[in-house]
Amino acid sequence: MLFNSYSFVVFFIIMLALHSMNFPWKVKKVNLLIGSYIFYAAWNPPFILLLWLSTVVDFFVGKALYNENNKQKKRLLLVVSLIGNLGMLCFFKYGNFLLDNFVTLVNTIGIDYHPAKPSIILPAGISFYTFTTLCYTIDMYKKEGTPVKTLLDFSLFVTFFPHLVAGPIVRPHQLVPQFETPKQATRHQLVNGLFLLSLGLFMKVVMADTLLASPADSVFQAQNSLLPVDAWAGVLAFSGQIFFDFAGYSTCAIGAAMCLGFSLPENFKFPYAASGFSDFWRRWHITLSAWLRDYLYIPLGGNRKGPARTYVNLMLTMLLGGLWHGASWTFVVWGALHGVYLCVERLLQQRTITTGQPAVAVSRASFVPSFLAGKSINRFATALFVFLLVTIAWVFFRSTDFSTAWRLLSSMFGMDHNGAALLSTLDLVKVFLVTGALLATHWLLRDLSIENIIHRTNWKVLGVAWAVMLILLVVSQKSSNSFIYFQF
Amino acid sequence: MQESKLLKSGLLALVLVLSFIVGWELFWRNRGFQATFNDDKALWANSRKEAYRPQANATVFIGSSRIKFDLDIPTWEATTGEKAVQLSVVGTSPLTLLEELANDENFNGKVVTDITEVLFFPNNPVFHQSAKEAIDFYKNQTPSEKLSSQVNYALESKLAFLEERRFSLNALLNEVPLQNRPGVFAMPVFPKGFEWTTYDRQTFMSDMFLSDTNDINKQTGIWSMLLMGDPTPPPTGADLTQIFERVKTSVDKINNRGGKVIFIRTPSSGPLAEAEEKKYPRNAYWDKLLAHVKTEGIHYRDYASTKNLECPEWSHLAIKDAVIYTHELISILREKNWFAAKELALTTTTN
Numbered sequence: 001m002l003f004n005s006y007s008f009v010v011f012f013i014i015m016l017a018l019h020s021m022n023f024p025w026k027v028k029k030v031n032l033l034i035g036s037y038i039f040y041a042a043w044n045p046p047f048i049l050l051l052w053l054s055t056v057v058d059f060f061v062g063k064a065l066y067n068e069n070n071k072q073k074k075r076l077l078l079v080v081s082l083i084g085n086l087g088m089l090c091f092f093k094y095g096n097f098l099l100d101n102f103v104t105l106v107n108t109i110g111i112d113y114h115p116a117k118p119s120i121i122l123p124a125g126i127s128f129y130t131f132t133t134l135c136y137t138i139d140m141y142k143k144e145g146t147p148v149k150t151l152l153d154f155s156l157f158v159t160f161f162p163h164l165v166a167g168p169i170v171r172p173h174q175l176v177p178q179f180e181t182p183k184q185a186t187r188h189q190l191v192n193g194l195f196l197l198s199l200g201l202f203m204k205v206v207m208a209d210t211l212l213a214s215p216a217d218s219v220f221q222a223q224n225s226l227l228p229v230d231a232w233a234g235v236l237a238f239s240g241q242i243f244f245d246f247a248g249y250s251t252c253a254i255g256a257a258m259c260l261g262f263s264l265p266e267n268f269k270f271p272y273a274a275s276g277f278s279d280f281w282r283r284w285h286i287t288l289s290a291w292l293r294d295y296l297y298i299p300l301g302g303n304r305k306g307p308a309r310t311y312v313n314l315m316l317t318m319l320l321g322g323l324w325h326g327a328s329w330t331f332v333v334w335g336a337l338h339g340v341y342l343c344v345e346r347l348l349q350q351r352t353i354t355t356g357q358p359a360v361a362v363s364r365a366s367f368v369p370s371f372l373a374g375k376s377i378n379r380f381a382t383a384l385f386v387f388l389l390v391t392i393a394w395v396f397f398r399s400t401d402f403s404t405a406w407r408l409l410s411s412m413f414g415m416d417h418n419g420a421a422l423l424s425t426l427d428l429v430k431v432f433l434v435t436g437a438l439l440a441t442h443w444l445l446r447d448l449s450i451e452n453i454i455h456r457t458n459w460k461v462l463g464v465a466w467a468v469m470l471i472l473l474v475v476s477q478k479s480s481n482s483f484i485y486f487q488f
Numbered sequence: 489m490q491e492s493k494l495l496k497s498g499l500l501a502l503v504l505v506l507s508f509i510v511g512w513e514l515f516w517r518n519r520g521f522q523a524t525f526n527d528d529k530a531l532w533a534n535s536r537k538e539a540y541r542p543q544a545n546a547t548v549f550i551g552s553s554r555i556k557f558d559l560d561i562p563t564w565e566a567t568t569g570e571k572a573v574q575l576s577v578v579g580t581s582p583l584t585l586l587e588e589l590a591n592d593e594n595f596n597g598k599v600v601t602d603i604t605e606v607l608f609f610p611n612n613p614v615f616h617q618s619a620k621e622a623i624d625f626y627k628n629q630t631p632s633e634k635l636s637s638q639v640n641y642a643l644e645s646k647l648a649f650l651e652e653r654r655f656s657l658n659a660l661l662n663e664v665p666l667q668n669r670p671g672v673f674a675m676p677v678f679p680k681g682f683e684w685t686t687y688d689r690q691t692f693m694s695d696m697f698l699s700d701t702n703d704i705n706k707q708t709g710i711w712s713m714l715l716m717g718d719p720t721p722p723p724t725g726a727d728l729t730q731i732f733e734r735v736k737t738s739v740d741k742i743n744n745r746g747g748k749v750i751f752i753r754t755p756s757s758g759p760l761a762e763a764e765e766k767k768y769p770r771n772a773y774w775d776k777l778l779a780h781v782k783t784e785g786i787h788y789r790d791y792a793s794t795k796n797l798e799c800p801e802w803s804h805l806a807i808k809d810a811v812i813y814t815h816e817l818i819s820i821l822r823e824k825n826w827f828a829a830k831e832l833a834l835t836t837t838t839n
Contacts, residue, residue, distance in 0.1 A: 001632040002632065005632060005633070005636045006635070006636040006639035006640055006643075007632040007633070007635040007636040007639070008632075009639075010635065010639065041631070042630060042631045042632035042635075043630050043631075043632060044630065045631070187495065188494060188495075191494045191495050191498045192494060194498065195494065195497075195498070198501075206657070210656075210657050210658055211657075214658075420671060421669045421670070421671045421672050422672065423672065424666070424668050424672055424674045425666040425667060425668050425669065425672075426661060426662065426664060426666050429666070430661070454494065459493045459494075459496045459497045459500070460497075460500065462493075462494075462497040463496065463497035463498070463499075463500030463501045463504070464500070464501075464504065466497055466498065466500075466501035467500070467501040467502075467504035467505050467508070470501060470505045471504075471505055471508050472657060474505070474508075474509065475512075475649075475655070475656065475657045475660070476656060476657045476658075477650060477652045477655070477656040477657070
């Protein structure tokens with residue numbers, strides 16, 4: 001079920017009504033769990049079996065891991081959980097990709113092998129709930145935290161509908177304790193949650209789908225070279241679209257949970273105002289970045305095993321992070337580009353530290369004149385430079401293949417002199433105005449949270465802004481476009 | 489403090505939004521607009537499931553936009569006692585739709601296929617895109633989408649402003665007069681009050697459109713550009729035979745399951761009709777298609793009762809003429825035993 005659908009409106013009203021009734025807490029949790037399964041099954045009912053399997057296996061394996069003292073048995077149990085979760089992810093998400101690459105490889109060495117292409121449907125949200133359950137079993141293996149007491153609480157932790165399909169990726173300690181005691185949204189939480197839901201839907205429906213999706217799609221689907229202005233407009237449109245789409249989903253998720261009295265972790269913090277690439281990943285898809293840091297980068301050794309190994313670990317983490325987003329080499333290249341950005345930034349930071357200068361972001365160490373050091377214009381230039389490189393990386397993320405990516409990059413940098421005009425004047429105006437407003441907003445609000453902004457704003461201004469968002473939402477009349485991150 | 493502040497903001501927003509909705513609806517109603525349905529893939533999917541009705545109870549119509557205007561569904565249903573299942577998709581070739589029905593083993597009904605040559609014969613993927621999207625949506629529709637559609641229809645049947653082509657944010661922005669750069673193609677903006685669409689997907693021109701000469705001239709200009717401005721030459725030789733073969737394969741599949749297919753050519757007028765005949769001469773396309781597929785056809789120019797019907801904007805009939813055309817179509821089909829299954833069923837019941 002999509003947040004931007006009438007079916008969700010009906011569903012959510014029923015859930016709110018049930019949750020506000022005077023039932024025992026256990027009954028309310030059962031209601032939430034059944035509701036969450038309905039939320040998931042409304043997309044494709046059979047895949048609910050996978051969710052059950054993952055939940056039941058990890059609940060019992062997690063408990064056994066925590067209670068088991070024999071190291072070998074513990075390792076065996078962890079392997080069972082890893083194989084179960086990652087095996088499922090590999091089959092559904094990477095099955096076709098692995099087969100295609102295997103066929104290409106054997107054909108390259110002269111073996112004529114052409115198997116029938118299997119028809120594998122990717123279950124919605126599998127990458128998200130796999131990571132949710134995986135972190136639980138790893139935590140139990142390391143005895144970080146205690147096992148969830150009941151299967152009901154664990155099932156609700158995995159399946160709770162606001163975060164189930166596209167995050168934020170929650171950790172057990174962030175959500176499970178909230179299920180242990182009765183929760184009922186206060187009036188403030190309810191109104192705040194409704195505000196966040198409105199904001200999230202505005203970002204998704206108005207900004208991403210209505211204003212930016214069409215120019216981005218046109219440019220990325222173009223079969224010919226384009227004029228630089230069209231190519232840049234399309235790529236900038238996608239930069240904005242993916243932010244509004246995904247941050248919009250996360251905001252809706254946080255808002256929906258808040259309306260029910262629960263709190264989910266923040267997932268985006270004005271990322272296009274980041275002053276460096278490590279700062280970008282502390283602001284973009286925060287829960288995934290933290291997951292990769294805690295369950296991949298640090299276990300690989302992090303920065304504890306010397307400089308060379310640190311760079312290898314960074315690259316590995318970003319490559320796998322890229323692959324997590326999609327079963328295609330273009331996603332791997334996107335991850336690799338971010339890995340390179342982080343490595344270069346780290347290298348420059350290390351050099352500035354050893355030369356006695358303050359360690360700051362990459363561009364400040366590289367291209368900003370010294371007389372501007374510390375000035376806000378310098379920080380703004382840094383943010384723009386980071387945004388530019390992040391935008392270039394999005395070319396690989398959005399392109400369906402490398403030829404599209406190269407064609408687009410050639411067009412963007414004027415390397416192809418036969419580029420054609422594609423976008424209407426209206427599309428160009430929309431893209432440049434929205435992107436400009438997006439960057440300005442991120443820059444101005446970079447140190448604030450939504451809560452801060454609400455707190456600082458006059459109630460009348462806030463009411464009018466809220467109304468404008470809802471009015472544009474009504475006028476946009478788009479109610480069924482899927483969220484981009486559903487495919488991951 | 490914070491709680492009351494946010495609550496006050498929420499109440500203010502609610503009042504403003506409700507005021508806007510009421511005002512927006514009244515504004516468009518006062519300008520002559522009425523509630524209509526978005527003719528989108530969800531509405532198509534809603535009609536598609538009706539195609540499985542027994543042959544005696546329904547006829548399926550596929551085509552481009554013309555048959556959506558020219559078939560008056562209430563007249564058809566009142567006269568024949570059959571359901572008219574309208575599966576035509578505007579701006580597309582019905583070939584994709586015909587193939588989908590042919591490949592559906594559960595379909596054995598009757599199909600009237602309307603041919604608009606400029607969309608049917610060119611091998612242009614753009615003319616199949618919307619039909620493919622509608623079919624994909626129908627096949628992959630989720631329970632959530634089905635529920636959303638039902639809520640959507642309930643709202644669309646009451647609120648005039650819930651019409652994406654006319655009143656969505658992008659549609660409103662598209663009305664801003666901005667000159668495009670040379671070489672940029674932009675879809676022309678249709679007159680705002682051109683047509684209404686019903687729940688069963690009949691489309692008809694509005695009175696406000698028919699009474700506005702400027703709008704009619706604007707629309708004829710759009711048809712001139714879209715339908716007559718395509719520079720690609722019509723297919724000939726092997727390319728054309730290939731299209732005929734695809735049609736024949738589909739028709740044979742439906743016939744072999746006990747179904748029926750007939751082709752029709754609905755009226756067009758003025759310079760558009762002349763241009764269509766010039767580019768796609770009847771003897772080289774329509775006649776050859778029927779001969780190749782060995783199927784009957786009903787061309788509007790062959791019948792005294794339909795050959796003089798005038799399309800106000802050259803391409804579609806106004807509702808009063810659609811009623812006449814539908815009566816005539818039923819008579820001709822009756823002569824061709826189209827309703828044999830129904831008549832047999834009635835005879836059996838009477839006996």
